[in-house]
Amino acid sequence: MFAQSAVRFSAANISAARLLFAAIALMAAAFFYTPAQAQQINPTASAVQEEQLLNALQRGQAIEGRVTIPDQRSSALIKPAGQDWRAFHQGTMSWIAAVAIIGMLIGVAAFYLLRGRITIDSGWSGMKILRFNSLERFTHWLTATTFIILALTGLNLVFGKTVLLPLFGAETFAAATQWGKYAHNYLAWPFMIGLVIMLVIWIKDNIPNSTDMTWLKAGGGLFSKGVHPPARKFNAGQKVIFWSVIIGGAALSVTGVFLLFPELAGSYANWQLNQIIHGLVSVVLVAVMIGHIYIGSLGMEGAFDAMGSGEVDYNWAKEHHSIWAEEMRAKQEVRAAGTVGVVPAE
Amino acid sequence: MARMKFLCDADRCIECNACVTACKNEHEVPWGINRRRVVTINDGQPGERSISMACMHCTDAPCAAVCPVDCFYTTADAVVLHSKDLCIGCGYCFYACPFGAPQYPRVGNFGSRGKMDKCTYCAGGPEADMTTVEYEKYGANRLAEGKLPLCAEMCSTKALLAGDGEIIAEIYRERVVTRGYGSGAWGWKTAYQETIAI
Numbered sequence: 038m039f040a041q042s043a044v045r046f047s048a049a050n051i052s053a054a055r056l057l058f059a060a061i062a063l064m065a066a067a068f069f070y071t072p073a074q075a076q077q078i079n080p081t082a083s084a085v086q087e088e089q090l091l092n093a094l095q096r097g098q099a100i101e102g103r104v105t106i107p108d109q110r111s112s113a114l115i116k117p118a119g120q121d122w123r124a125f126h127q128g129t130m131s132w133i134a135a136v137a138i139i140g141m142l143i144g145v146a147a148f149y150l151l152r153g154r155i156t157i158d159s160g161w162s163g164m165k166i167l168r169f170n171s172l173e174r175f176t177h178w179l180t181a182t183t184f185i186i187l188a189l190t191g192l193n194l195v196f197g198k199t200v201l202l203p204l205f206g207a208e209t210f211a212a213a214t215q216w217g218k219y220a221h222n223y224l225a226w227p228f229m230i231g232l233v234i235m236l237v238i239w240i241k242d243n244i245p246n247s248t249d250m251t252w253l254k255a256g257g258g259l260f261s262k263g264v265h266p267p268a269r270k271f272n273a274g275q276k277v278i279f280w281s282v283i284i285g286g287a288a289l290s291v292t293g294v295f296l297l298f299p300e301l302a303g304s305y306a307n308w309q310l311n312q313i314i315h316g317l318v319s320v321v322l323v324a325v326m327i328g329h330i331y332i333g334s335l336g337m338e339g340a341f342d343a344m345g346s347g348e349v350d351y352n353w354a355k356e357h358h359s360i361w362a363e364e365m366r367a368k369q370e371v372r373a374a375g376t377v378g379v380v381p382a383e
Numbered sequence: 384m385a386r387m388k389f390l391c392d393a394d395r396c397i398e399c400n401a402c403v404t405a406c407k408n409e410h411e412v413p414w415g416i417n418r419r420r421v422v423t424i425n426d427g428q429p430g431e432r433s434i435s436m437a438c439m440h441c442t443d444a445p446c447a448a449v450c451p452v453d454c455f456y457t458t459a460d461a462v463v464l465h466s467k468d469l470c471i472g473c474g475y476c477f478y479a480c481p482f483g484a485p486q487y488p489r490v491g492n493f494g495s496r497g498k499m500d501k502c503t504y505c506a507g508g509p510e511a512d513m514t515t516v517e518y519e520k521y522g523a524n525r526l527a528e529g530k531l532p533l534c535a536e537m538c539s540t541k542a543l544l545a546g547d548g549e550i551i552a553e554i555y556r557e558r559v560v561t562r563g564y565g566s567g568a569w570g571w572k573t574a575y576q577e578t579i580a581i
Contacts, residue, residue, distance in 0.1 A: 083430030084394070087567035088578070090424070102422040102434075105400060108415070111483055114422040114436055115573055119481040123445040126479070194451040194473065202453060211452040211469035218471050299474070309478050 091115070097306050113305065122309045126316070134195055134320045141324040145331045155337040157353050158263055164351035166365055168343040173238060177344050180231030180282070183224045188323050190217035195316070225293050232286040239279060242270040248360065249273035270361040278329050285322040289315060385547035386461045387504055388575065389535065390555055391435045393566045395542035398423055398433035402534035402543055406437070409505070409533045410522025416486045418502040419534055432566050435534065435543050438463065438484035438502035439574035446476035446485060460526065462504040467520050472496040481573045504545070505532040552579045 090100045099116040169177070193201065193214055202210045248266075252273040255266035259274075266272075271279065292315040295302035302308055334341050339353035354362035398421050406412065406419045419437035440463045447455035447463065454469035455476075465476075474496060476485040487496035507524030510517035517524060525533060535545030544551040552568070559565035559581050568579045 083428075084564070084566050085424045085430055085432050087393075087569050087572075091572065100424065102424040103426040104420050104422055105398075106403065106417050106420055108417060108420075111417060111420045112422055113483055114424065114434060115570055116481050116483065117573060119445055119479045120573075123449050123479040126449050126475070194475075198451055198453050207453065207466075207469055211454065211471065214452050215471045218473060296474075305483075308474075312475075312478060 087115075091117070096121070099305070110305065116305065118306060118309065122313070125313060130313075130316050130320075131195055133317065134192070137320045137324040138192075138327070141327045145327060145336075149331075149336065152260065154335065155259070155332075157339050157350060158265075158356060159352045161339070161350050162352040165348040166351050166354050166362065167347055168349045168354070169347045171347070172234075174344055174347050176231055176234045176238065179227055180235060180286075183228035183231065184322075184326065186220055186224050187228060188319065188326070190221040191316075191319050192323070193217050222297060225290070225297075228286070229290045232283065232290065235279075236283055239271075243276045243279045245273070245276060249276060265356045265359065267359045268357065268361065269364075270358060272358065274332075278325065281322060281325045285318050285325075288318045289322070292318070384459045384461075386549070387440060387546065388461075388548035388551060388571075389437065389439060389504075389532075390544040390551045390568050390571070392542045392544065392555060392558065393432040393434050393569055394562075394564065395540040395558075396421070396433040396435055397540055397542070399539065402435050402538055405533045405537050406502070409525075410503075411518075412522065413488050413500070416488060416500050418484075418486075418500070434569045435538075436482055436570065437534070438480075438504070439482055439570050440502075440504055441481075441574040442576060445479035445481065449475045449479040451475060456509070458506060460504075460506070462506045462526070464503055464506060464508055464521075465499065465501070466509045467498040467500075468509075470498045472498055482570060502532075505530070548575070555579055556581055 087100075094100065094117065097118045099113040099118065101113050104112045194217075197210065197214060201213075205213070246269075248268060249272070252266040252268055255264055257272060257274050258264035258266055292311040295307070295311045296315060299308050302311055332340065333344065337357075339350050340357075342349045342353075351362065354365070400421050403417060403419050403421060407417065410418070412418055419435060421433050421435045423431060423433045425431040440461060442461075444455060444457070444463045446465075447453075447457070450465075451473060452469050452471055454466045455463060456465070457463055472487060474487070476499060477483070477487075484501045485499045486501065487499055489497045503521050503524075505523060505525035507513070507517045507527065508521035510520065512524050512527035523533075525531065530536065532545045535543045538544075544554060555565070555568060556579055565581065572578050
């Protein structure tokens with residue numbers, strides 16, 4: 038019984054020694070092999086590097102990944118295009134706007150100083166002729182008033198903080214700009230309605246034809262007294278205004294609706310592009326309109342009546358729209374004692 | 384004064400999204416807005432990396448530059464904050480931000496997007512520190528309490544670091560030197576026009 042237990046003891050002793058040896062061997066192995074092992078499993082060998090990704094980006098691209106939140110747009114991690122947009126908006130856009138608008142104002146002022154007000158060469162006839170009916174005038178003024186408010190509230194977003202903010206203070210300026218934004222968003226719709234009616238009622242008179250070439254060659258008679266190239270209801274200059282308004286207005290409408298409802302516009306790059314197009318087209322259109330407003334009011338005697346009362350002086354019509362005036366006179370002859378057309382002024 | 388920055392060590396981030404949750408909860412951020420999110424690059428591929436991203440509080444911040452009502456301001460700690468009273472919700476800051484930080488409570492609605500919301504670096508807004516008005520508009524002002532942003536404070540792997548730029552850059556530099564690798568201080572070049580030289 039004793040011998041048995043001695044044997045068992047020594048067996049236990051041997052197994053304990055073996056275990057100890059194995060443990061020491063394992064620790065030694067761990068000690069010697071771990072660094073080599075770590076070098077083999079390099080956790081960064083295929084890891085993405087920010088610098089590589091940034092360098093590989095094309096213009097307008099973003100470093101994108103996966104997000105687990107519902108807002109999938111937030112999966113764009115870094116979008117350097119934001120800084121391009123900033124550079125454009127703060128630099129190029131402001132310059133183009135300033136040069137176009139101030140340049141146009143200077144141009145108009147210079148034209149006024151050099152050429153003066155364009156008068157009716159043959160004087161007032163005292164005879165009136167209906168140029169624009171009430172629908173035409175309504176459409177014109179609907180589009181015009183909304184355009185002016187849209188232009189001013191739009192320009193406020195570019196120049197307001199430089200020009201107006203120091204004058205009125207942050208609170209007043211922000212409140213006014215907020216209302217300006219509401220006005221811009223809501224008046225865009227009547228402006229678009231105006232564009233559509235305008236297109237429908239005036240497109241037939243705005244198709245370019247051969248008379249426009251002669252009109253343009255003569256510079257529209259704008260630069261020399263007593264020169265009056267023939268024109269129909271709209272001369273080439275007015276056709277340019279019409280198509281600027283229609284094409285520019287369409288571009289502003291499409292981009293404007295996208296700016297209002299960004300979800301319709303697709304990607305982030307599109308959002309920025311819409312804003313850029315919207316800004317550039319508006320500035321060009323504002324410049325064109327400054328010229329239009331000048332020549333339709335201060336710049337030309339008798340011109341405002343066309344959109345004011347709707348009736349223009351017959352001599353004015355003969356000088357600036359000879360073919361149209363002749364047609365109207367012919368109609369008047371057909372109608373003999375009609376109420377529309379050439380009527381004596383009181 | 385410190386120049387506060389965020390730094391996400393992508394080699395430590397495990398995409399647990401706790402920073403996202405902590406931020407939402409700490410500031411009672413409205414439904415649909417995430418001031419912070421975790422983006423995983425090369426998801427499922429060897430070497431994928433996750434980065435926790437929010438407003439980086441840029442040097443010469445693009446949002447502030449383009450804001451038409453100048454509603455942004457930079458605190459003495461270089462934290463970029465904004466006034467929701469002045470904000471008109473035009474969306475320009477979103478167009479300009481390289482990190483997609485500005486968000487609006489109403490997306491694609493007509494008339495107004497609502498006031499812009501973004502990460503405040505747990506520093507509130509222009510209202511008096513730690514007031515109810517400030518909390519309701521901007522969330523908690525932990526900085527005023529002497530604490531750092533919660534997202535970074537509770538990050539379990541200490542991947543997300545917040546604090547003075549020089550100090551957190553030094554921590555990151557030490558880590559990279561010690562372990563021998565680092566995928567970069569994500570967003571630093573874009574936000575601060577500098578990277579951390581190792």
